[in-house]
Amino acid sequence: MKYRTLGRTGLKVSVVGVGTWQLGGEWGRSFTQAEVDAILDRAAEAGINLIDTAECYGDHLAERLIGDYLSRRGRDRWVVATKFGHRFNGFMDRTDGFKAEEVRAQLIASLRALRTDRIDLYQFHSGPDEAFLDDGLRTFLEDARRAGMVRNTGVSIRGAGSEVQTREAFGRGYGVLQVVYNRIDARAEAAVFPTARRHNLGILARVPLASGLISGQHGIGAAFGPDDFRSTLGRDEIKRRIRAADKLVEEELPVGISRARWALAWCLRDPVVTAVIPGVKSPEQVAENASAADLLSEKTP
Numbered sequence: 001m002k003y004r005t006l007g008r009t010g011l012k013v014s015v016v017g018v019g020t021w022q023l024g025g026e027w028g029r030s031f032t033q034a035e036v037d038a039i040l041d042r043a044a045e046a047g048i049n050l051i052d053t054a055e056c057y058g059d060h061l062a063e064r065l066i067g068d069y070l071s072r073r074g075r076d077r078w079v080v081a082t083k084f085g086h087r088f089n090g091f092m093d094r095t096d097g098f099k100a101e102e103v104r105a106q107l108i109a110s111l112r113a114l115r116t117d118r119i120d121l122y123q124f125h126s127g128p129d130e131a132f133l134d135d136g137l138r139t140f141l142e143d144a145r146r147a148g149m150v151r152n153t154g155v156s157i158r159g160a161g162s163e164v165q166t167r168e169a170f171g172r173g174y175g176v177l178q179v180v181y182n183r184i185d186a187r188a189e190a191a192v193f194p195t196a197r198r199h200n201l202g203i204l205a206r207v208p209l210a211s212g213l214i215s216g217q218h219g220i221g222a223a224f225g226p227d228d229f230r231s232t233l234g235r236d237e238i239k240r241r242i243r244a245a246d247k248l249v250e251e252e253l254p255v256g257i258s259r260a261r262w263a264l265a266w267c268l269r270d271p272v273v274t275a276v277i278p279g280v281k282s283p284e285q286v287a288e289n290a291s292a293a294d295l296l297s298e299k300t301p
Contacts, residue, residue, distance in 0.1 A: 001047025002293045004274045006079075007202030009152040009175045011120060013079050015268050016290050017050030018043050019206060019277040023065050024057030026091055027279065028228035036065045037073075042283035044077065046290035052178075052204065052277040053114075054083040054125055054156075055106050056094050063113035071115040081204075082110050083125035083156055092229055098124075098131035100140035107144060121176055123154040129164040138172055154178060154202070157192070166192050170199035181205035181273065183214060183266050184244045193272050208267045208276040209260060213238065214245040216259045257295070260285075264292035 002015045018040070023031050040051070053062045063082060070078065084106045086094040097106065110119065122144070124132060131137065132155070144150040154176030155169050161179075169177060177196055179188040182205070196203050209215050211230055213222075220242050224231040230238065245259075253262050260278075267276050280286050 001290060002296055003049075004271065005202075006121075006152075006204075006274045007175050007196070008200045009121070009202060011079050011152065011202075013050040013275050014048045014290075015275050015293050015296065016046075016048055016264060017052055017204070017275045017277040018048060018286065019279040020051065020053040020062045020066065021057050022279045022281055023053070023062035024088070025061065026057075026227070026229045027281070028225055029281070031065065033065060033068055037069055038283050039280055039286055040066070040069050040073070042286040043290070044073070046287060047293075048286070048290055049077055050079045050081065050275055050277070052081045052206075054086075054123075055110055056083075056086040056088040056125070059088040060109055060113040061088075063110055067113050067115035075116055079120045080114060080116065081121035081123060081154070082114065082119055083123040084110070085125040085127045085131070091227065092232060096127065096131070098127050098134065098137060100134075100136040103137060103140060107149060111149065118148055118151055120151050121154050122150040122152070123156045123176070123178060124165075124174070125156050126158045129162055132162075132165050132172075133168070142173065152176065154204070156206070161187065161191050163191070166195050170195070170201060174201070176202040176204060176274075178204040178206055178277075180207050181267055182208045182210045183248055183263050184210055184241060189270075193270070196272050202274040203272055205267045205273050205276045207278075208264055209278050210241055210245060210263075212279075213241045214249075214259060214263045216245075216249070218242060220246075258288060260288055261292040261295060264289060265295035268292070268296055 003012050084103045085098045155174050156178040159180045181188045
């Protein structure tokens with residue numbers, strides 16, 4: 001495994017992390033605690049130390065599964081990132097909650113679910129600019145940092161992007177930007193990366209495998225069940241993304257390298273990207289994702 005420093009937070013994280021939206025039950029299946037244990041055990045064996053989760057992956061469900069694991073295997077080796085701003089109501093149904101008093105309740109619930117006394121990275125979760133600019137929220141987050149409940153804060157920017165949040169993050173005390181970034185959606189290179197470089201902000205690349213559509217596991221006629229969030233994309237959009245990925249693979253995939261390893265390493269070729277956080281459903285996927293680090297030329301510090 002290779003490691004990079006997460007911007008000005010000073011946290012040293014593995015360049016491949018573990019994304020956990022799938023643990024909340026919106027990726028076509030549910031997970032047992034034993035399955036989560038096996039996934040995270042394999043991640044630890046591979047040198048991965050970064051877990052990214054959220055309050056609304058289920059009603060703190062993903063956090064509880066992670067917290068159960070951490071309570072038995074040990075918390076200190078992991079950098080734990082979670083998010084705030086939403087209440088889970090049901091499949092792909094959230095209610096916004098970005099007011100300070102709402103985030104306070106979410107933070108307490110996240111700490112309890114994760115069975116920890118601090119969160120290494122607490123992220124504003126895909127919210128509107130108005131909520132982001134609220135001074136009451138800013139004051140609360142500063143108080144949470146001083147109290148030691150939160151070590152660092154970040155912004156998980158909506159998929160469509162936010163120029164305001166990108167521009168104002170540094171001045172409002174955020175040290176990390178989480179963005180959609182993959183081989184078929186590289187908008188962040190122009191919209192976010194220059195600001196990250198200017199202010200030494202860490203970048204976490206989410207959906208680096210384009211929700212699994214780059215990996216080659218799904219053909220052009222792929223269809224997803226009603227309990228899989230990808231069904232909400234629409235068949236035309238799914239086909240478009242698969243065709244785009246297939247074309248790039250035909251042009252760029254090195255001989256003997258899997259599509260997943262290539263796609264993850266592609267995201268990491270620019271060191272402004274601290275880490276990728278692909279979701280995984282099995283220990284085997286964890287191992288393959290982790291091996292993308294072997295394709296990077298840099299040496300582990």
